[in-house]
Amino acid sequence: MSIRDKVMGLYSAFVYAFLYVPILIVIVFSFNESRTLGHFTGFSLKWYQVLLEDKVVWVAFYNSLNVAVITTLVSLLLGTLSAYGMIRLDIGGKGAIDSLLYVPIIIPEIAEALSLLLFYKFSGYDLGWLTVLLGHIAFDISFVYVVVRARLAGFDRSLEEASLTLGANEVQTFLKITLPLSMPGIIAAALIAFTLSFDDFIKTAFTTGPGFQTLPLIIWSQSARGGVGPELNALTTVIMAISMTIAYIYARLTMEKQ
Amino acid sequence: MSWMESLIDFVRKYRLLVALLVLGPPLIYLAIYFFAPFLITILYSFGFIGRRGVITWEFTIKYYQQALRWVYLKVFYNSVVLAAITTVGSILMAYPVAYFIAVKAPKKWKNLLVVSVMVPYWVDFLLRTYALMNIFTMLKMMFTYEAVIIGMIYDYLPFMVLPLYANLEKLDKSLLEASYTLGATPLKTFLKVTLPLSKPGIASGTILVFVPAIGEFIVPSMLGGVSVTTIGTLTWDLFLKFHNWWRGAALSILYIAVVLVTLIIYMRKVGELEI
Numbered sequence: 001m002s003i004r005d006k007v008m009g010l011y012s013a014f015v016y017a018f019l020y021v022p023i024l025i026v027i028v029f030s031f032n033e034s035r036t037l038g039h040f041t042g043f044s045l046k047w048y049q050v051l052l053e054d055k056v057v058w059v060a061f062y063n064s065l066n067v068a069v070i071t072t073l074v075s076l077l078l079g080t081l082s083a084y085g086m087i088r089l090d091i092g093g094k095g096a097i098d099s100l101l102y103v104p105i106i107i108p109e110i111a112e113a114l115s116l117l118l119f120y121k122f123s124g125y126d127l128g129w130l131t132v133l134l135g136h137i138a139f140d141i142s143f144v145y146v147v148v149r150a151r152l153a154g155f156d157r158s159l160e161e162a163s164l165t166l167g168a169n170e171v172q173t174f175l176k177i178t179l180p181l182s183m184p185g186i187i188a189a190a191l192i193a194f195t196l197s198f199d200d201f202i203k204t205a206f207t208t209g210p211g212f213q214t215l216p217l218i219i220w221s222q223s224a225r226g227g228v229g230p231e232l233n234a235l236t237t238v239i240m241a242i243s244m245t246i247a248y249i250y251a252r253l254t255m256e257k258q
Numbered sequence: 259m260s261w262m263e264s265l266i267d268f269v270r271k272y273r274l275l276v277a278l279l280v281l282g283p284p285l286i287y288l289a290i291y292f293f294a295p296f297l298i299t300i301l302y303s304f305g306f307i308g309r310r311g312v313i314t315w316e317f318t319i320k321y322y323q324q325a326l327r328w329v330y331l332k333v334f335y336n337s338v339v340l341a342a343i344t345t346v347g348s349i350l351m352a353y354p355v356a357y358f359i360a361v362k363a364p365k366k367w368k369n370l371l372v373v374s375v376m377v378p379y380w381v382d383f384l385l386r387t388y389a390l391m392n393i394f395t396m397l398k399m400m401f402t403y404e405a406v407i408i409g410m411i412y413d414y415l416p417f418m419v420l421p422l423y424a425n426l427e428k429l430d431k432s433l434l435e436a437s438y439t440l441g442a443t444p445l446k447t448f449l450k451v452t453l454p455l456s457k458p459g460i461a462s463g464t465i466l467v468f469v470p471a472i473g474e475f476i477v478p479s480m481l482g483g484v485s486v487t488t489i490g491t492l493t494w495d496l497f498l499k500f501h502n503w504w505r506g507a508a509l510s511i512l513y514i515a516v517v518l519v520t521l522i523i524y525m526r527k528v529g530e531l532e533i
Contacts, residue, residue: 004444005362008354008357008358008362009358009362009363011354011355011358012354012355012358012359012371015351015352015354015355015415016355016371016374018351018412018415019374019375019378019412019415019416020374020378021393022386022389022390022392022393022412023378023386023389025389025392025393026388026389026392029392037392037395037396038396078283078284078287079284081280081281081283081284082280082281082284082285084280085277085280085281086281089273089276089277089280089281090273091273091274091277091281097281097285100285100288100293101284101288103292103293104288104292106469106517106521107296107514107517108469108470108472108473108513108514108517109470110473110475110490110493110494110510111299111473111493111510111513111514112292112295114299114493114497114503114506114507114510115295115296115298115299115510116291116295117497118295118298118299118302118503118507119291119294119295119298121503122298134291135291137287137291138287138288138291138292139292141284141287141288142288145284169262169263169266170266170269171262171265171266192380195380195381199380199381199382199384199385200382201382201383201384201476202475202476205498206497206498216382216384216385219384219385219388220384223388223391223480228388228391228392228395232388233392236385236388236389239385240381240385240389243380243381243382243385244377244378244380244381246380247376247377247378247379247380247381248373248377250376250380251372251373251376251377252373255369255372255373
């Protein structure tokens with residue numbers, strides 16, 4: 001390696017540190033015994049204990065999980081249907097439909113969130129679990145569509161043709177060839193859909209009502225006006241651990257594809 | 259297997275109906291919970307009042323006039339400036355890293371290095387911005403413009419690294435060797451070969467960072483407090499604090515218009531997004 005390469009390597013190391021040091025600090029201070037930030041006085045699990053005994057946190061955790069799981073299942077179904085339809089069906093107007101399916105990814109989240117709020121107010125929905133859920137699904141369908149579609153477009157169609165030539169019918173071909181081959185795409189899409197929903201803050205904040213809190217809403221309300229504390233560090237560590245594990249699995253899956 | 263045969267018969271006979279059954283549910287869902295809300299937002303921005311199905315409407319453009327007043331235009335301007343600083347800052351940080359992973363890094367490290375950028379990409383801004391609050395509190399930098407800029411770059415960085423990496427990964431290295439062989443210095447090779455070839459990657463990253471950064475709410479709000487106002491924080495306040503939905507709707511429609519115009523110009527000039 002030349003000096004130039006070493007400098008570039010060092011610079012990259014600095015950028016990686018920039019990405020990860022803040023996260024490490026949250027994790028480290030979630031195990032700090034004392035409340036003071038910046039002084040590590042000793043290892044302690046007591047903030048996690050506080051979390052475990054906090055009923056509000058448990059309810060919010062249940063709510064986050066509940067919304068994320070249902071969102072994942074429904075958007076997986078609808079997104080996969082649209083991807084399959086767009087790739088395999090022989091119909092006109094595909095370009096237009098494709099653009100429509102991309103719009104939710106392009107539109108800024110806050111604009112989508114407030115339009116949902118106006119829609120709910122107009123239609124007379126009571127804000128809460130259902131309104132949060134419906135909004136998350138609307139957003140996630142497009143992500144599932146993009147990921148599954150890419151997978152379906154990428155695999156060799158002659159495999160399906162071979163199956164048909166060898167005497168399998170369309171349904172058997174779908175179940176034995178198409179579905180297994182698109183599975184990695186579907187799993188990757190499920191992971192994205194789950195994380196997007198589980199972590200989501202802005203859409204949830206706009207579309208929730210009194211009495212329905214998710215974990216990100218707790219972090220938001222407690223950290224408002226600069227309130228940083230060890231309990232919040234512990235909570236953030238837990239949520240980040242969940243999303244980062246899922247992101248890691250996703251990354252490994254998509255790497256293998258290459 | 260007779261039910262299966264009749265199913266197959268059905269599929270073959272009624273192609274259009276099958277298409278409706280497959281594409282119908284997702285499109286109908288999006289029509290109701292994505293596109294209808296936008297139509298309603300447009301109506302609100304023109305003075306529409308609808309609550310629980312009861313409608314009173316006096317068509318007016320006064321909310322657009324309000325949204326285009328000097329104070330709001332200044333917020334638009336501030337948001338675009340902040341987004342531009344974020345974009346330039348993240349290009350400066352991301353480019354050498356993307357280049358290092360794509361061209362210089364040992365092969366066995368490559369996957370790990372890419373995964374390490376991808377992982378924070380999937381953690382919501384709220385959590386990562388909260389993580390920064392710890393450091394800024396220790397450094398007594400909370401509620402400063404500098405903290406907001408660092409926070410913006412921190413959150414958007416992966417969105418810049420990944421498209422740049424995807425682009426540089428495809429870079430034909432024999433072109434670099436050819437340039438060296440022909441006597442060009444590394445700097446000249448970079449300026450004349452690498453940089454021009456990586457323009458699509460820079461363009462993709464710029465769109466992925468610049469467009470959402472204009473409307474960013476979480477970072478300016480958490481790290482800037484009341485000292486930094488952007489379109490995002492203004493929209494939030496208009497809706498959730500002041501309940502001025504009409505002005506908020508007009509502002510949001512203007513913002514979406516800016517986003518769409520930017521994207522259309524981009525698509526015309528560069529073509530597909532790369533990610």
